[in-house]
Every structure is written in structure tokens, then in C-alpha cells.
Amino acid sequence: MKHIYALLFFALTASTFAQSVKLNATADIWLSDANNQERASSSGLLDRMKIKTIQEMGAIRFDVGPAKGKTVKKATLFLHLAGKDKLRHIRVSTISQTWVEGKTKKGYGKADGATYWHADHNSNKRWSHESSEFADVIMGSGFSITHYDDLKREKGGWISVSLTPELIYALVAGKSDGLAIMEGGTILYFNNFIHTVQSRKFAPYIMVELGKALTKAPAKPSVTAKPDTKMAAVKTGAIKVTIKTAADTFCWKVKLNGKDVPMWQVPFPHAVQASGKEQEHIETGRGVQKGPVSFYLNGLKPNASYKLEVTAIGRGGLASKPVKLTCKASPIPGKPVTLGKISKPKGKAGLLALGKDAKLWVVPGLVKIDPLTSQVMNKDMPAKGNANSVWNGKTIGLHGAKGETLSFQLVIERNNENTALGQITIIPQGLKGAGEIGVKNIALFKNWISKNKSGKWQPAYQIPIENNTALTIPDAKRKLAKQMNQTVYVDLHIPKTAKAGVYKGSIQVKAGDASVSLPIKINVHNFTLPDTLSFWVELNTYNVPKELLAFHQLTHQNRLVFNPWVPRPKLSGKGEGRKVDWKRYDKQVGSILSGAAFKNNHRAGIPTPCMYLPFADSWPTPLSPDNYAYKGNWVKRGGKKQDLVNHTLTSPYIGKALSKEYKDAFLSVQKQFVEHFKTKGWNKTEMQCFYGGKKTHRIEWGANMWWTTDEPYHWDDWLGLQFFCNLWT
Numbered sequence: 001m002k003h004i005y006a007l008l009f010f011a012l013t014a015s016t017f018a019q020s021v022k023l024n025a026t027a028d029i030w031l032s033d034a035n036n037q038e039r040a041s042s043s044g045l046l047d048r049m050k051i052k053t054i055q056e057m058g059a060i061r062f063d064v065g066p067a068k069g070k071t072v073k074k075a076t077l078f079l080h081l082a083g084k085d086k087l088r089h090i091r092v093s094t095i096s097q098t099w100v101e102g103k104t105k106k107g108y109g110k111a112d113g114a115t116y117w118h119a120d121h122n123s124n125k126r127w128s129h130e131s132s133e134f135a136d137v138i139m140g141s142g143f144s145i146t147h148y149d150d151l152k153r154e155k156g157g158w159i160s161v162s163l164t165p166e167l168i169y170a171l172v173a174g175k176s177d178g179l180a181i182m183e184g185g186t187i188l189y190f191n192n193f194i195h196t197v198q199s200r201k202f203a204p205y206i207m208v209e210l211g212k213a214l215t216k217a218p219a220k221p222s223v224t225a226k227p228d229t230k231m232a233a234v235k236t237g238a239i240k241v242t243i244k245t246a247a248d249t250f251c252w253k254v255k256l257n258g259k260d261v262p263m264w265q266v267p268f269p270h271a272v273q274a275s276g277k278e279q280e281h282i283e284t285g286r287g288v289q290k291g292p293v294s295f296y297l298n299g300l301k302p303n304a305s306y307k308l309e310v311t312a313i314g315r316g317g318l319a320s321k322p323v324k325l326t327c328k329a330s331p332i333p334g335k336p337v338t339l340g341k342i343s344k345p346k347g348k349a350g351l352l353a354l355g356k357d358a359k360l361w362v363v364p365g366l367v368k369i370d371p372l373t374s375q376v377m378n379k380d381m382p383a384k385g386n387a388n389s390v391w392n393g394k395t396i397g398l399h400g401a402k403g404e405t406l407s408f409q410l411v412i413e414r415n416n417e418n419t420a421l422g423q424i425t426i427i428p429q430g431l432k433g434a435g436e437i438g439v440k441n442i443a444l445f446k447n448w449i450s451k452n453k454s455g456k457w458q459p460a461y462q463i464p465i466e467n468n469t470a471l472t473i474p475d476a477k478r479k480l481a482k483q484m485n486q487t488v489y490v491d492l493h494i495p496k497t498a499k500a501g502v503y504k505g506s507i508q509v510k511a512g513d514a515s516v517s518l519p520i521k522i523n524v525h526n527f528t529l530p531d532t533l534s535f536w537v538e539l540n541t542y543n544v545p546k547e548l549l550a551f552h553q554l555t556h557q558n559r560l561v562f563n564p565w566v567p568r569p570k571l572s573g574k575g576e577g578r579k580v581d582w583k584r585y586d587k588q589v590g591s592i593l594s595g596a597a598f599k600n601n602h603r604a605g606i607p608t609p610c611m612y613l614p615f616a617d618s619w620p621t622p623l624s625p626d627n628y629a630y631k632g633n634w635v636k637r638g639g640k641k642q643d644l645v646n647h648t649l650t651s652p653y654i655g656k657a658l659s660k661e662y663k664d665a666f667l668s669v670q671k672q673f674v675e676h677f678k679t680k681g682w683n684k685t686e687m688q689c690f691y692g693g694k695k696t697h698r699i700e701w702g703a704n705m706w707w708t709t710d711e712p713y714h715w716d717d718w719l720g721l722q723f724f725c726n727l728w729t
Helices: 002-017 165-173 277-283 548-557 583-594 641-650 660-680 715-726
Strands: 019-032 048-051 056-062 070-080 089-094 118-120 146-150 158-163 179-183 192-195 205-213 223-227 237-243 251-256 293-300 305-313 323-328 358-364 396-402 405-414 421-428 431-433 442-451 457-465 471-473 485-493 501-511 514-528 538-541 561-564 570-572 579-581 610-612 686-688
Touching: 019 048, 048 056, 048 179, 070 089, 070 165, 070 179, 070 192, 089 158, 089 165, 089 715, 146 158, 146 277, 158 165, 223 305, 223 323, 237 305, 277 715, 358 514, 396 405, 405 421, 405 471, 405 501, 421 442, 421 485, 457 485, 471 485, 548 561, 548 583, 561 610, 570 583, 579 583, 579 660, 583 610, 583 660
Parallel strands: 396 514, 538 561, 610 686
Antiparallel strands: 019 056, 019 205, 048 192, 056 179, 070 158, 070 205, 089 146, 089 179, 223 237, 237 293, 251 305, 305 323, 358 405, 405 485, 421 471, 421 501, 431 501, 442 457, 442 485, 501 514, 570 579
């Protein structure tokens, strides 16, 4: 009898705490990021919406009243298909801004209410900051929280997808205006339609299994606020807010001077932010971040006093008593900068006669002169015969910092197409003034002429020449009969040891017996460019040239960065026993990483600032059916696109599908790289883990890759990239 009473009590208790409720959709919008016309459109009252990879998506608002004040044990979103589909992954997130449904009744209709660009077009309300869009407040942006899952096909054209309790709590707490939905996508870019609220019986809804009541409000939050210039701007200040996390707190509501701070400016506690399936993938092996949460309130009046109010909100929607404090905004960072007046060069700068058969003029280094017409090619300089930024018709004028290389071009033009010019020579002289800049700091380059993609001749490549090298027009090697000019590029390097001040010198141009000497005047400023680059102009390429060292030396000399994909060492063994043979790799890139390759450059001894690591889908272990549990067709070059689609729609999650041997080999080689670089002292170069895969290369080139990790687009590509990057954490 006691057992019967116990069972009865258990059943009653379970029924007391278990309750299923339906949260009906009350409004929704279809938004498109496909093109500017669609970004400015609305579809608020249409009976369907399209979800299509990252291009088209929806937002759905729900009546969450039945879920308030209760623990959420389980939640499921139900959507009804409005046609054929190619769906697998459904992505869901909170929306960190309130929005207006609008009254537009057709797809891509007149902007009314929300568009991709505006939360409300009619009031010009942006989704977050001044130039924001819908993507800035969903799927992890704007402090939104996310989730994804494989859909489940239900009866009658319905599909369902799991939701996390946190998504429901966010709706209850007012920390989200509905849920954003997207689909994972395939390379077919299929148009998947689902019904909306306006379809009535097929409207979206959420089923929630509720648990016990949440009757206790969270404790008052512990908050500090202080001025902080980190997020201040040129004209505005900022406040850094720090809140201690508490177990009973789901989120916070913040007011500044009595006005609500937008949701997209206020984060969730760490544990909430880390909820959702993709976040679980990221956190594997790392654990959720702990400690207080900090964020910034910016765009404030510098040094002004502000009243801050913070309220903690519990999972059931109950609020704590607010914390109120006063804080000053930061000043603007640094002193206001006033720029001097910049004016265009004015006046004529006549062409200088170089004997009876030629003329001479000077242009900036980045200007291209048409080799057939002698006119400026890209309208980026005043027309021929006018003054420009380096030439006033009398003097070549330059200025720069210590350690900087200045440049200009000499344009030597023949007067008559029927009269060739020979024995053209250029002789630079050193400069003197505040100190001396020797002629060894001046380098000459002949501009080699080539056709551009439009078939137009242009100066394209710079060939180093010695002083006094004889040139001809037309160029004897190019053999372009109608060539009317030869441009010569001049580099003038200011040594780091130079004194600040004015320097004067000249450069002489000869054509046979004729000669012209052009005065040069440079102003050296009293600061030095650092040898270590703070901004990288990275020249990327997808093969390693035989002359790898020469490419690096040339770009290094010009304060550029050469980064080819990708030098690789030899390997042997499998799994944990995968071993690296460093001999070839060290010979190939060792001097580039140590800086020894650049001993004769202006920035002597400075290593390259970045280089690709060789890790990829099929390195250090080639993908195969033995280590990747995909049972579909391993399509090869020339295969069908549908095989790639099938992989997207049916393959297991990459993190579970790759074998332990595959992962062990990756981690083993990774560790060997770290230890080898540490032993060599190569610690000045950022080694970049770049995954250059494109799934279409499998059928186009026969590459052994299944994910587009270079410029990822669809969700399975992002999951692949996430997995590989997670191996480095």
C-alpha cells in the first residue's frame, strides 16, 4: 500500500511541475540581404517568408505570456513548409532590437515597418548603430544568443527544431523582440518558403514544456562604472560598466539618464552567452568564461555626469531592485588634432626641352602615363603640363620621415614618332643640407610596358637599372614602334640617421648631347618610421614561387608583406605518431622567420610579420573514408554538384565524424610546430592558421576538401571552420 501511495504522490508531483504550453506567433517579417533593392523592401503581412542560406531570413514575435514565471524544461519551434525545400540546419537567435511588422502584403514590397536596413523604415530607426543592418542584432551580433539544430520532419508539412531554454527566457525577460530564423543553405541556393502568421492555421508556434514556478526575484546586482577612453571617439566619451554575475540572474536591464540602453549594447552573463549548440562546440575543452561582465556605453558627452541604473532580471521575468549610481563619461582620447590646410597644386608646369627631339617632365610615383599618347591614364593627376604634387615646373619637391622611401617618376617623351631617341641616361646626385643623403640611397627603375586586361598598353613593372644605364625610345627590348615616352621610377630613401631639415640635390637626364638637371628639394620631418610595420599591405598568392626568398626581400624592402600559400614540411607516421621533418621547411623559410634574409634591406633583420601555417582539411592527414565517417559518394573532379549538396544535407557533424587518429595527428603536429618555433626563437612572426578550402574545388580541380573554409557561406562551412579553429584552443 505504501508503494501505491508513493507512486501516486510521484505522479501528482510530476504533473504539478510538468506543463506544456503553446506560444503562438503574433507578428513576423521576411527580410532579404540579397541586393540593395531587396534590403530596402518589406513583406510584413505576406502569408509566407523565404529562408535561403545567409541571404534571406525571418523574424517572428511570440506571445510568451503562458511561459512567464516558470522553469523551461524543453522548447520546440514549429514551422510549416509552403512548398518544396532543401532544408537541414535551422538557425535561431534572439533579436537585440524592437521592430515594426508593417503593412506590406507582397514579397519585396514597399518599405513599411521593418526592412533589412531598418527596424522601422517609417521612423528611420536603425537596427543598432547609425549604419547598421539586421545582421548586427542577430546570430551572435549585438549581444544576441544563438542556437541551431537539424530539423525534424513532422506530419502535414510541418517541421520542428529544438530551442534552448535560454531563448525562451530571453523572450520572457524582454531581452529579445521575437526570434530570428535562418537556414543552413547549400550551393543550390534553394528558395525555401515557410508560412507566416498571416496564413493563420499554418502560423509558426513554440511548444514549451514547463517545470516549477520561479517565484523569487534575483538579488540586487553589484555594479561599478568608470570613465574609459577605450571606446571613446574623436568627439565623444565612454563609460565602462562592470557587473558581477550571479546564479539567479539571467540578464540585465540598463538605463542611462532615465532612458533604456538598447538591448544590443548590453551583454548577457557569460553562461547565457555561451548557450546554444554552436557555442557548445566552441566551448568543448575550454569551459565557459567566468567572472564579471564588462561592457561600454559610448557616444557620450565627454566629461559629463550620467545617472546609471541597472536591474537584474531572473529566468522567469522577475526583476530585482535597481542599483543606481552616478558616473562621469571619459574625456576624448588624446588632444584634438587640427590638420593643416591641404590645397591642390596650381598653375602651369611647362614641359622642359631635352634637346630638339625630346621633352621632360615629372609625375608622382603612383600615376600612370600612357606610353602611346603621353596623357595621364586614370585622371588621378592634373593634365600634362600642369603642376602636380611633386613638380612645379622648376623643382622636384618631396617630404617625408626618417626611414621613409620617397618616390617620383621622370617622363622622357620624344617629339616625333618618326625620330627614335637613343642614349638616354639618368644620373642622380646626393643631397645636402641639414646633413647628407648619399647617392647610394637613390634607386632607379625602368617602367616595363605591358597590356592591361582591356588590351591597353600601360607601364606595369619596374626593372632596376644602374645609374648611367642607356635607355631608348622605343624600348629596344619591348619593340613597341609607337611608344612615345619612357617613364623612370625614382626611389629616394631617407636614412633613419638623417637629421631633420631641408636637403637639396639634383638629378640629371641626358639624351645624346642634350642634358637637363632637375633640382630636388626634400623636407625631412623630425620623426622616424618604425622598422616593425603597424599596418600590413599583405600580398597573398596561392602558390610558392621558386624565388621565394627574392619575393620576400623585394616586398620587405618596400614595406609590404609577401604571404604565399603555403610552405610545408615533410611528414611521416600516423595519429599521435605523426612526425615533422624540419630540414626542407627550415631551409625554405628559416631566414625569413629569423630576419636574416633581410640583412641588406632598409629594415635590416626584421622578420616577416606574418606567414601561413600549412594546416588544412587534408593536412597533416589527408581526408579519407577511413578517417571521415561520411558514407555518401566521395565525388572527384568532373563530378556532379548534387553530390556536394548531398554531403551538406546528410553528412554527420564534422567534430564527431573525424576519427581520433585524424585529430591526434593534427594536435601532434600542432605541438611540434609550437615547440620547434620556440626552440628556434621565431617569435616575431604571426603564424596564421588559414583554411583555404572550397568545396567546389573537389569537382572542379579534384581537391580533397568537403567544406568552404575560405570565404565560408553556408552553415556546414562555418561549422567546419569552427571545428578546425577550435582545435587551436
